[in-house]
Amino acid sequence: MTEISLNILDVAENSTRAGASLVTILIDISSADDTLKVVIADDGCGMTPEQVAKVTDPFFTTRTTRKVGLGVPFFKMAAESSGGSFDIVSEVNVGTTVTAIFGLTNIDRMPLGDITSTMHNLIVYHPESDFYYRYTVNGESFTLDTREIREILGGVPFDVPEVSAYIREYLEENKQEIDKEEIY
Amino acid sequence: MKSLAELQAIREKMQNRVNMRSENSNAIRVVVGMATCGIAAGARPVLNEFAAKVQEKGLTDKIVVSQTGCIGLCQYEPIVEVFEPGKEKITYIKMDAEKADEVMERHLIGGHVVEKYTMAASGLK
Numbered sequence A: 001m002t003e004i005s006l007n008i009l010d011v012a013e014n015s016t017r018a019g020a021s022l023v024t025i026l027i028d029i030s031s032a033d034d035t036l037k038v039v040i041a042d043d044g045c046g047m048t049p050e051q052v053a054k055v056t057d058p059f060f061t062t063r064t065t066r067k068v069g070l071g072v073p074f075f076k077m078a079a080e081s082s083g084g085s086f087d088i089v090s091e092v093n094v095g096t097t098v099t100a101i102f103g104l105t106n107i108d109r110m111p112l113g114d115i116t117s118t119m120h121n122l123i124v125y126h127p128e129s130d131f132y133y134r135y136t137v138n139g140e141s142f143t144l145d146t147r148e149i150r151e152i153l154g155g156v157p158f159d160v161p162e163v164s165a166y167i168r169e170y171l172e173e174n175k176q177e178i179d180k181e182e183i184y
Numbered sequence B: 001m002k003s004l005a006e007l008q009a010i011r012e013k014m015q016n017r018v019n020m021r022s023e024n025s026n027a028i029r030v031v032v033g034m035a036t037c038g039i040a041a042g043a044r045p046v047l048n049e050f051a052a053k054v055q056e057k058g059l060t061d062k063i064v065v066s067q068t069g070c071i072g073l074c075q076y077e078p079i080v081e082v083f084e085p086g087k088e089k090i091t092y093i094k095m096d097a098e099k100a101d102e103v104m105e106r107h108l109i110g111g112h113v114v115e116k117y118t119m120a121a122s123g124l125k
Helices: A004-017 A049-054 A071-080 A115-125 A146-153 A161-179 B005-018 B036-041 B043-056 B097-109
Strands: A022-030 A035-042 A085-091 A095-103 A130-137 A140-145 B028-033 B063-068 B080-083 B090-092
Touching: A004 A022, A004 A035, A004 A071, A004 A095, A004 A115, A004 B036, A022 A115, A049 A085, A071 A085, A071 A095, A071 B036, A115 A130, A115 A161, A115 B043, A115 B063, A130 A146, A130 A161, A140 A146, A140 A161, A146 B005, A161 B005, A161 B043, B028 B036, B028 B043, B036 B043, B043 B063, B043 B097, B080 B097, B090 B097
Parallel strands: A022 A130, B028 B063
Antiparallel strands: A022 A035, A035 A095, A085 A095, A130 A140, B028 B080, B080 B090
């Protein structure tokens, strides 16, 4: 994985597969703390303490098509190798919260990358889950809540070209405003 | 900042058209593998390219782009499967956005499988 946003796409995929009705994705960039924090929280089926203990082990997976599960280990490695930290909390039938903190100016931190495409992909291709997304840079933020969008649209699906394009523009333009020409 | 107000306008414009959007069983299905292996190998630009081109060319009624998980052939990712009603499934391997473009033009629109990118052509079963 070459971008933090690709890790987010991958790990958030687990949330939708866990049957989450709401997936919360928070990105908080703070120059003062020198951190880039990513939180992915869901209200899906959750994991047992045994599964949580093993989930950062690349040779553990619940899948049967192959013997390795690299999504979470990749994310953990990316955070820790930038001087940051990684944490996963889960409870069966309650949900799972993954928190990854990256060293913002650490030379080994991978770029955030195309987070707009990640969020757009998640929202458009997972109509069965709602997403709450908040993007913050030094205290300024914007949010996108698909529950709000769904309510306004009243049954018009997200993969209709006009809606899909609107969601992408909304994500792109608001991010641009918050970033203030800085690239993270 | 872009607001949610524009959505209301989209809704009004779309509402009468929504009823026509029933699942078309004659549509071609393009499925992109988007598990860890696919994403790491570059599946996101492939998926985006297909989705963008389908919208651009106004083919959303004829071609449905969707995603799937790992099908167990991680070393050949990004993998794209094309399901066309009445025809055998075509599996394209080691795709990128440029190849996706070619498949879009020659296969999905033109009707000719782009043999050189298929799993069959690479001698795999």
